[in-house]
């Protein structure tokens with residue numbers, strides 16, 4: 001469903017500041033798979049996600065979605081197929097619009113209906129209220145509140161809902177719970193699992209928590225220095241715990257994981 005083939009990306013190529021961020025990444029993901037992506041700082045996780053979304057162009061290699069070669073497609077063209085939630089809750093919602101207006105904007109994305117039309121229809125307003133009620137955060141009673149007044153967790157749950165409101169194929173979650181307190185992070189993670197499961201979305205989630213990388217999704221990949229080091233899926237995944245991931249990392253790279261966040265989170 002999603003294939004990344006021999007992906008290479010170097011930032012600032014040909015300069016003293018050149019950084020090889022992806023060094024030959026191959027990844028094939030089946031429809032409905034939920035892949036958690038883990039790795040030390042600077043491993044290339046976000047670059048991989050950005051290469052799939054179209055924000056980062058490959059120097060070499062290709063990205064294929066449902067058999068279409070999208071390597072040369074700009075982000076806007078891929079946006080109809082890809083939903084994305086970022087680390088920063090403010091990135092996915094507009095502070096100066098209400099909850100309802102944010103949702104209506106997401107519902108009208110790429111379509112003919114504008115914000116006013118979506119909000120002008122009683123049936124559409126009810127549908128959006130029903131959708132927001134499922135988040136279990138009481139936002140259905142705060143549809144008229146500005147998104148800027150919501151808590152980080154509420155805002156990130158709203159971002160998640162907005163990213164998945166319209167039918168699409170791939171959901172990209174880039175450390176989307178990293179800026180939240182533990183309680184809100186757990187709620188948003190559970191919601192992510194629920195929504196992706198229901199819609200059978202093909203999902204790529206970067207996390208800094210080894211624990212979460214095993215507890216959520218159907219497959220775990222670990223990156224280091226621009227490459228995929230480990231790829232665990234199927235029943236095999238149940239046999240792994242955090243110490244196993246640490247061991248594998250050490251065996252493959254010859255060094256221990258130094259990123260405390262990965263180990264402790």
Ligand SMILES: Nc1ncnc2c1ncn2[C@@H]1O[C@H](COP(=O)(O)OP(=O)(O)OP(=O)(O)O)[C@@H](O)[C@H]1O
Pocket residue numbers: 011012019020021039040041042043044045046047048
């Ligand atoms: N726009 C950019 N310009 C220059 N270098 C960049 C740019 N974006 C990323 N890099 C570098 O590319 C490498 C991979 O970065 P990337 O953000 O993909 O890593 P990551 O695994 O997501 O790390 P983290 O967990 O710290 O977010 C890093 O060395 C980073 O400094």
